[in-house]
Amino acid sequence: MYFQEVIMRLNEFWADQGCLLWQPHNVQVGAGTYNPATVLRVLGPEPWNVAYVEPSVRPDDGRYGENPNRWGQYYQYQVILKPDPGNPLEIYLESLRALGIDAARHDVRFVEDNWESPALGAWGLGWEVWLDGQEITQYTYFQQAGGQNLEPVSVEITYGLERIVMVLQGVRGFTDIRWMEGVTYGDLLLRGEIEQCTYNFEVADVGNVRQMYDLCEAEARNALARGLAMPAHDYVLKCSHIFNVLDARGAIGVTERARYFARMRDLARDVASLYAEQRREAGHPLMTAFAPPKPALAALAQPIAEPAGQGPHDLLLEIGCEELPVADLDSAVTQLEAALSGALKEARLEYASLRVMGTPRRLVALASGVAGRQADRTSVVRGPAANIAFDAEGNPTRAAQGFARSRGVEVSQLQRRDIDGKEYVVAVLVEAGRPAAAVLSEALPGVVAALRFTQSMRWNASGVSFSRPIRWYVALLDEAVVPFEYAGVASGRVSRGIRPQGSPAVPIPDAASYERLMAEAGILLDVAAREASVLAQARPLAAEEGGELGHDAALLREVANLVEYPLAIRGSFDPNYLRLPGATLLAVMRKHQRYLPIVRDGELLPYFVAVANGATLDADAVRHGNEEVLRARYADAAYFYHADTQEPLAAFTRRLDTLAFQERLGSMLDKVRRLERLAPEFGRLLGLDEAALAVTRRAAALCKSDLATQLVVELTSLQGIMGRHYAALSGEPEAVAAAIEEHYLPRWVGDRLPETMPGVALGVADRLDTLVGLFAVDVRPSGAADPWGLRRAALGLIQLLLGKRISLSLPEALARAAVCLPVPVDEAVLADVQDYILRRYEGYLLEAGYRYDLVAAVLNAQGRDAYAAQRALEALTPWVARDDWRALLDTYARCVRITRDQPETYPVDPARFVEPATRALYEAYRVARARVDADPTVDGLFSALQEMVPAIRRFFDDVLVMDEDLTLRRNRLGLLQAIGALAHGIVDLSAMEGF
């Protein structure tokens, strides 16, 4: 089928489904989503079914036409179904069939892929659809757009037309696609693709393009101010495309990116609100334009039928879903076990055993030995006091009669009981257990509702959130359906088979037959069984090539959770790619494709094992597809790697001048120049020798250079890693290469720390430069958002100082960073930064489980030195656990509390201490002062204080501090102030509980 015929076929298919056929937008967009027919029409309550082609421009994806299936411009086919018709995945699979793609032969998969567009203030959950490993469609349930919750939710289906046609035509790249008889895609588009790449990557004048952005933004605002949604939207799209060009050109720094995103998001939100308001004002004219989807399954009319037998019964609950994300599946299985067992207990339904399993499309709970009825429940209700309930003759009074009547028992059944030492009459009520099916019918909705996910989504009018849409329940008590309804779906006895077989209906006659029927349907319910099956199939495949599977338990679990029945297929790739760094090859294989690598003696072999879904697929077709995908992925990596290794790493440094760090703080190159100065300074503070300082200096000069390499521009997560690799390739010393990678460490809480001190010094310098710099130009975190990574920088700094046991004076360090900056930094800014770091540190310590008051006590006293503060905190912990802690603290506190409100600090004149108790206290103080001076630690302090306790107690027993003689009084107060000051700089005891 020719390319143009595929479009015609899809148009026909979706028109038949009641879709409006729309046209591409006449502004460059990155995806069909940005067409007003999606991003605006999904807002508000009006139904909307639409299908259209969208030429999609993604400057950053351009490869000068050298990659077989990734170009900077390509054609999407976009479908919106609003609301969810109830079976959108099935309709989608039908559309593939209409194009001639046989899901029984090919591995069609729904792999979690959530979508977010910061520039649109939009997000949704869904999948990449894989066809033999190749991503051919993005499938998303839109949850938000323009910052608005979408009600109803829209289903968005985005076909990648070229990739589908490549499969249909059996060609190896976009270029060879036959658009029509005699004309290829390459004939039409290759030259333009190369030119657009050249323009976007090499030619666009950054200054001009930035100005275009500002002008388009101004005009968007201008249009918005006049209530013009469409013109404003066009300008927002122009901003977005211009931003993409700047980005491809390498002109957007990390911090600046966030600012651009915020600007675009603000615009997109304003456009969305304006549009939604317009539709409201217009009275939502399209409310009835589109045929409504079939209503959700008819609400419960069926009576609750108890199983024929008396029990115990088998209970089956199958929750049928659209494909669950891997992590959600594991979590759901655990939660379902807890929720169902809890619910059975709560319902007083005894059961013998409970097993919970799951596949991407079903969560299954099987309980055996479930009681036929609830256990009875006896309760005792207190009535009037016995002396009121019965008269002197022992006859029930009207009070007793009224009580009995209100509880539905005979007066004669009332009993006397002693309660809290007084006699009352009570009614003993016995609630008979109800039949299990009736009880379960009420309980099961709560079981499903109890399942929670990190990210969950709505999909239909019920408004219920779940990991992915729920499409059916099988709920059986032996042979009887347990009727319930939740999330707009009613329970029944019909399950669904595996996708390659078209998800045929599988009626379940009774709970006991379920497992057998599923097995017959080609489904392995238990993940452990699927893992075992993968290994059993894959190991021989590896062995046949003289290798073995690379061990990766997490990956194994992941692939096992991506299928209902694994089919392991070995594929190969061009051994030439083995010349690329192994880490890159593995990362691509694992992250993008979830292939199991095949290794021999630790070295990668040019093979992989892909795991497909369903035993009956056409293995050759699936293998071929997966090989083609990996080829394209590796071509991409090779393309970048080749480009990057044409020059030494140092050559990339100068390009950092086009990479903005932050408007007022200059380019990334400016930052590097600061780090070249700052990092050796910190190195010296950290006691590095001259050789290490030289390493630090060189590493600082190169530490950001890989940001200008294409592999890192494409895969930001490789920053540092590729820097190290390229540095080594360029002949830099190993220590320099290591420091380049390590200065990014730790990247998250719990990540590994640098191993070399130059890496540490550079990491500290980089983070302090970022923190002080951004605060100085008033870029500060607000609320939970941290677009500039300030939180990460602060936490990274803390972890470095703690992990590497570095005592560093924060005020001094901040001041040093401030001096290097191109903007003035006043004291208030430095104080704010310090406070911000301390607040992050505080949070870090609390997360680690320390008592909040202890944290406050050490940070108040020693927060300027994070490592010292942590040591103090560790020392403090055993002290507060001691039995005598309370007394110690209290004694010390008396000294402090009485002096707290004094306006000044009084000198102590030992000559005037007349009372023995005072003199004794003064002596004790002198001893303690000397000890603390000698050992100004928590242990030193408390040891000293402990010895003073008797003297303090005696003093307060014997002496009235607040003598009328002012001289006396002040001398005593002065002594107590001195005792209080013993803790200064060590711990702020006043912050502690019980002070």
Place this chain on the structure above:
Amino acid sequence: MYFQEVIMRLNEFWADQGCLLWQPHNVQVGAGTYNPATVLRVLGPEPWNVAYVEPSVRPDDGRYGENPNRWGQYYQYQVILKPDPGNPLEIYLESLRALGIDAARHDVRFVEDNWESPALGAWGLGWEVWLDGQEITQYTYFQQAGGQNLEPVSVEITYGLERIVMVLQGVRGFTDIRWMEGVTYGDLLLRGEIEQCTYNFEVADVGNVRQMYDLCEAEARNALARGLAMPAHDYVLKCSHIFNVLDARGAIGVTERARYFARMRDLARDVASLYAEQRREAGHPLMTAFAPPKPALAALAQPIAEPAGQGPHDLLLEIGCEELPVADLDSAVTQLEAALSGALKEARLEYASLRVMGTPRRLVALASGVAGRQADRTSVVRGPAANIAFDAEGNPTRAAQGFARSRGVEVSQLQRRDIDGKEYVVAVLVEAGRPAAAVLSEALPGVVAALRFTQSMRWNASGVSFSRPIRWYVALLDEAVVPFEYAGVASGRVSRGIRPQGSPAVPIPDAASYERLMAEAGILLDVAAREASVLAQARPLAAEEGGELGHDAALLREVANLVEYPLAIRGSFDPNYLRLPGATLLAVMRKHQRYLPIVRDGELLPYFVAVANGATLDADAVRHGNEEVLRARYADAAYFYHADTQEPLAAFTRRLDTLAFQERLGSMLDKVRRLERLAPEFGRLLGLDEAALAVTRRAAALCKSDLATQLVVELTSLQGIMGRHYAALSGEPEAVAAAIEEHYLPRWVGDRLPETMPGVALGVADRLDTLVGLFAVDVRPSGAADPWGLRRAALGLIQLLLGKRISLSLPEALARAAVCLPVPVDEAVLADVQDYILRRYEGYLLEAGYRYDLVAAVLNAQGRDAYAAQRALEALTPWVARDDWRALLDTYARCVRITRDQPETYPVDPARFVEPATRALYEAYRVARARVDADPTVDGLFSALQEMVPAIRRFFDDVLVMDEDLTLRRNRLGLLQAIGALAHGIVDLSAMEGF
């Protein structure tokens, strides 16, 4: 059929025709033409057949959705056929049939509409296709794009989808079009249309948008410099759209517009050359991708068959064309008569009579009594002189024998003849005439080739230019085909019927049957017959409504030339529109629709007569369509008129500040402010009284205000006319209103002149301001191009001065205009302007038939005052026609010539004139001087000179001017110089022939 189905149907239709289905461009464009799939693919030799939808944005066409069929954005369906397949109109008509449009019922017409895009450097000839009066398609044979000649020519078909669907669905406006079941076009697009109108007309920030233009232009240049055609093209398109927004916003002045066009055209040219060069370098890879069109009719293989009879014969030549423009048809008929009669004469074929006729689709020549053979031709060839040819004995010499042999005659056949008084031998040769068919077969191509048109076009590989494509010839001599081939088309005997009947083949057995067969086919060959038929049908239609046809011979001829058989149909329009100015209604009816108006007592009635093509159409369908069209046209006029009359004309003046006149010369408002000062100054020079000066001042203030009204923005040709109308409506005095209109007069050579002097004063001021201003900022005409209208301004000025008999000193007038300008104007500039005006004046006079030397003589002397110069020229003409002119001029010239090289002018001392002849000459000079002073005109001068002739002659006879005595000599020279000076300021006799 729903809107979306129409697109699907067209896609299917054109895909079946071998077209590639393409997508809309993702940059805002004004038409599908701008899509690279047209504007670039039409370049170069590669075939290209493509079809696609294009959302087309034309800010200026926006009407806030109030017009039924004109919106600022709509959907084109674009088809390119390259090369011409030979029958593209027929394929197009088939596509309409595929949509369900029955050309047998509806009036489908091809009305001349040539296309030019200054912004693309592109043009082509073709038609609007009318469906019952409604323009539904633009049909163009592309001749040039990006400044390049197109070889092959492309056929461009641009459907207006909405208008077609309106007919198919029988709805009255875009808004009501059913896009699909339940959803209208208005549901989808109306709000956006209104918003885009608001943005474009009211909101766009002119400063921002201008900056965008400059940036996009810079980036286009940037991309071009790197050889990147596609990115450059995108930016050119952005420039074009941005320009359109500025234009809609009313921010582009006339002069500035030209500059923008030049900038865009330069870019478009550079992109086109670059693209064409790329294709050449790539070796034109698509040369064989598309199936070639059928080859042109097989070249002549058939033998020439003479008619059976001996003659005389009837000769028929029918040239079958695609629809000829009205003016070309008339001109072609005249030319064909001359060409064919000339050719017959040249061919020595006698004939009795020749009739030439034509319809839009055929040019027909019918000759009767054509001789069966050429007349014989006798020629006499001179040989040697008789005395050489024959010896003394009278026997032929070898010379005679050789001559006879060389001429193929016997010596005995040589004759003697007297030639120029000498006897020669001659050979008398008789060339026998050849049969007529053979001769005609050679002659007819030349007859067709002789036809010339104002604008002609190429269409096929023959490279021949004609008014529109030639598709067939019928060439018959009685029953015999006269075989020939021209322009890739071979002659035959098959004509074609009328379009409504599907242009069926009409075989013509012999020339004599042709007229009868055409009549039977429903075709009136003679325009006079068609005119008579129109009147015969239309007059009763008018009378039925109590009116009569408005007399308009030109229009009648036009409509008669637009059809092969007229069908007059009366339609009506809403009488409410009669409230609009009658001139507007008539202009719309005539210019846009070619309807005959119906009037009663000079007042328009709400009816019209449309003339359709073909007697057999469905009159009701045609009437309905035409009424709908006129409704939309009038809605448009009413829309603007309403908007314009909400405020007095004076209120529009301030908006002129957003209308640039020229960058450095400021806005139109600035120009108006200058005219307010300058026009009364000229008024005073022209001798206006105070009242007239007040009128002049007020008119100056308002003279450009209508440029800011919407009707004039839309229809620039109404400038001045609407200004006058709106001024009168606003209560301005009639004299002011008149001057506003008149200051534009004359608009072309031969146009009427102002009737009022304020109009003249203002017109002079406006033109001088333009001329001096533009020269001062160095905007000067170059070559033939006159984008700034400088030529028109200069010619207008000249015509005003001459026509109103105004003596005005150009240097003074230019200086006055210069003073008002916001830029410095130096003497050199003023001299340049004056010279420019004089050159135009010179051309004007030469065009008027004056002798070039006389023109030079008066302009050299009096060019500073155009009117005076013209009077001098008129006076000069009879003088040079006199018998004694030569003598007079010669005598005068002697005086001048002898003094010509003198370095100085010598004083004359009468006391030193000693010779009588000198003294007499001096006396004669004194008389002459006094006469010329008293009457410094040509007549005065020459009368005086004439009287001096004897004195001059005597002087030269008697006196040696160049006496050795220097004093004497100089005194004599001084006298002659004085005589020479008599002509100064009157006429430069040295410029005249014979001087």
